[in-house]
Amino acid sequence: MHGVASALHAEPNQYFIIIHVKYLKKRLDTMAIPDEEFLLKTTSACAGCPSSLILRYVTKAAGADTVLVIPACCTSVIQGVYPTTAMNLPVYNVAFASAAAVASGMSEAFRAEGKKTNVICYAGDGGTIDIGIQALSGALERGTDFLYICYDNEAYSNTGMQRSGATPLGAVTTTTPGGKKDHKKDLDAIVAAHNPVYQATACAAYPQDLYNKVEKALSIPGPKFMHILAPCPPGWRFPSEKTVEMGKLAVKAGLWVLYERENGKLTITGASKAAMKKRIPVEDYLSVQGRFRKITAEETAEVQKTVEDTIARLQREVDGIC
Amino acid sequence: MLTFGTGNKAVAMAVRDAKPVVVAAYPITPQTEIVEEIANFVTEGSLAARYIPVESEHSSMAACIGAAATGVRTFTATSSHGLVYMCEMMHMSAGARLPIVMANANRALGPGWNIGAEHSDSISMRDTGWLQVYVSTVQEAYDATLMAFRIAEHTDVLLPVMINLDGFLLTHITQTFETVEPGDFIPPIATPHAIDINNPGGYGTLTPGNTHFKFRHDIERGMQASIPVIVETEAEFSRRFGREYHLYEEYRCEDADVVIIAMGTLGKEMEVAVDILREEGTRAGAIRMRWFRPFITPELNGKDVVVIDRDYSFGYGGVLAGELQAKSGCQPFSVIAGLGGQEVTYDDIAEFVRIRRPGTEHWFGVDD
Structure with missing residues (x-):
């Protein structure tokens, strides 16, 4: 606001220049994202798919010297059907619970052979928070040199939207037809307990923030983890052109906080800097998604309280008060 | 070199002599001595392998899969509940045509808890696509382990091999046995479908019903092709090292x-x-x-x-x-x-x- 205010008080010419420089800076940031595509236009993703949007930027940041390890998840389907593939990178498809362990072996083998190839697990929330958490915990604890990305669409979306440990309170899924009565599992706290060298959250709605974090993660040796919110139109029941809008609402409501934690130091990033101070009510996010059609007023209040508690906890961490 | 030791130690020494690049390890009685011995070899430097102390047997086979996918030699060992816990990955490793070698100390399954010898563990892996050899002496445990790498990695086979030794009756008894200098008895591994960054492709992608059976049939072709490879390997072993084995x-x-x-x-x-x-x-x-x-x-x-x-x-x-x-x-x-x-x-x-x-x-x- 301060910048805009001074611009308004400036001479017309100066005002124009300030806006132009801001625009240019934005352009330059975006231009840092390479044109090269590793996820080709032949995916079998649903319309408005956030997982493929995320994957596109993840692979742009990672570059060609990368292997993706993918457990059973939406991306098993998104990449296409044999003998074709929409991925222009080696993709190793593995069993549901095994991604992080496969990546462990792969990373050790590459390093033993003197190769710096990025090993990236790209897994859904079910494959991470539920069935894959043991392997993830083991790989993090062993200091595996890899990046684990959990794209979180908050349910078993690939099998048609069953509840997962990541499904939020009140959400209707095919296995919680009356709405989920339990809270979303705090995956980030679990991962943080392993002290990875780099940990970040991101959201499909903010590709630049996401890109920067993947790029930074891969520049650091050791275990890295990213948790990326993936608003899923068919699963969450919103129109497929609103994927980005839904991600932005989640961040603005403080339900999803963009941050990175490098060697234990937490930094709030991007749009979440503003959301740490002022947020839209959670109703603005919940009311536009069909999956929350059965959420009660008490549950909505509980969701709002969880947001306030989480923001307060993160702010204390930022301020160094724990 | 003439030495003496348990069946477990013989397996570990054969692994040392076969020089795998990655060993994934998780302890379970009565196999534990194998992964302990290998940890010692890696620590003292007599085996230049990456030793991955995984958190479960499901992950030990998963780690071997990840490593073998890059085209390097891999080994792990298990027993009983460990083997059946990794069952899913047994199918995945054979299906991915990865020449992983594993020792299994044959042991009963619970309940109740019983650590004695029984073949129910390995027999229940019958249909996974793994080759299975059963040994009867400490010397054979050493020899079969060495041969397993050559058989598994043969390009006509490219299937994983499990060496089975009876828990306690063989894993824990001490006999004299002779180690060898394998030299080029086990040729350098050359997995034709190893991950190649310069030639990217999808591994294990969605494979519809009009194709899946071809890959299943290929596993059986590899299994059948393994018979002459086993015969040839055992003959070559006998020629080089003097000990005779047959099917x-x-x-x-x-x-x-x-x-x-x-x-x-x-x-x-x-x-x-x-x-x-x-x-x-x-x-x-x-x-x-x-x-x-x-x-x-x-x-x-x-x-x-x-x-x-x-x-x-x-x-x-x-x-x-x-x-x-x-x-x-x-x-x-x-x-x-x-x-x-x-x-x-x-x-x-x-x-x-x-x-x-x-x-x-x-x-x-x-x-x-």
């Missing part, structure tokens, strides 16, 4: 009227039973099945057959007996003996022959 080992079978068939340590014990029976005037012989997968049907030529299974398929029968019957048409006297480390002596085995009733089943300790 199955016969003992005094030429003029036998009755043959006893078993796998693992019982297959060695029964040679003494054959000698006892011969002294009594019974023309007995013994066939020790070494390879369970691929299954190689021995020549039985109308002889009476007594099969000892250290396993059982509930609702069916002894697995080895059933498979021999199906493949050869014989009507075996099927003895179920040695489950959970139940003691079976050569006198017991001789008695099985004396009381044989072809086409029937006998539970040792139950039906006596």
Whole structure:
């Protein structure tokens, strides 16, 4: 606001220049994202798919010297059907619970052979928070040199939207037809307990923030983890052109906080800097998604309280008060 | 070099001599000494491998899969509950045509907790696409482990190999054995489908019903192709190092009227039973099945057959007996003996022959 205010008080010419420089800076940031595509236009993703949007930027940041390890998840389907593939990178498809362990072996083998190839697990929330958490915990604890990305669409979306440990309170899924009565599992706290060298959250709605974090993660040796919110139109029941809008609402409501934690130091990033101070009510996010059609007023209040508690906890961490 | 040690130690020394690049390790009785010995080799520098101390057997096979996918030599070891816990990854590793080598210390499954020898663990992995060899001495544990790498990595095979040694009866007994300098007996690994950054592709992508069966059939082609590779490998081993192995080992079978068939340590014990029976005037012989997968049907030529299974398929029968019957048409006297480390002596085995009733089943300790 301060910048805009001074611009308004400036001479017309100066005002124009300030806006132009801001625009240019934005352009330059975006231009840092390479044109090269590793996820080709032949995916079998649903319309408005956030997982493929995320994957596109993840692979742009990672570059060609990368292997993706993918457990059973939406991306098993998104990449296409044999003998074709929409991925222009080696993709190793593995069993549901095994991604992080496969990546462990792969990373050790590459390093033993003197190769710096990025090993990236790209897994859904079910494959991470539920069935894959043991392997993830083991790989993090062993200091595996890899990046684990959990794209979180908050349910078993690939099998048609069953509840997962990541499904939020009140959400209707095919296995919680009356709405989920339990809270979303705090995956980030679990991962943080392993002290990875780099940990970040991101959201499909903010590709630049996401890109920067993947790029930074891969520049650091050791275990890295990213948790990326993936608003899923068919699963969450919103129109497929609103994927980005839904991600932005989640961040603005403080339900999803963009941050990175490098060697234990937490930094709030991007749009979440503003959301740490002022947020839209959670109703603005919940009311536009069909999956929350059965959420009660008490549950909505509980969701709002969880947001306030989480923001307060993160702010204390930022301020160094724990 | 002549040395002495347990079956576990022999396996570990063979692994050291085969020089894998990645070893994934998770302890379980009675296999633990294998991964402990390998940890020592890696720590002291006699094996330049990456040692991954995984958090479960599911992950040990997963880590081997990830490593083998890049085209390097891999090894792990397990037993009993560990093996069945990694069952999913057993299918995945064979299906991905990765030449992983694993030692399995044969042990019973719970409940109740029993750490004694039993083949139910490995037999239940029968249909995964893994080759399975059963050994009977410490020397054979060493030799079979070395040969397993050459067989698995052969480009006609490209399937994982499991070396099975009876828990405690072989893993924990000490015998003298000779180690070798393998030299180029195990050629450098050259996995044709190893991950290549410069030639990216999808591995294990969605594979529809009009294609999936072709990959399944390819596994069977690899399995069948492994038979001549095993024969050639065992012949070459004999030529270089002087010890002879065959697809199955016969003992005094030429003029036998009755043959006893078993796998693992019982297959060695029964040679003494054959000698006892011969002294009594019974023309007995013994066939020790070494390879369970691929299954190689021995020549039985109308002889009476007594099969000892250290396993059982509930609702069916002894697995080895059933498979021999199906493949050869014989009507075996099927003895179920040695489950959970139940003691079976050569006198017991001789008695099985004396009381044989072809086409029937006998539970040792139950039906006596």
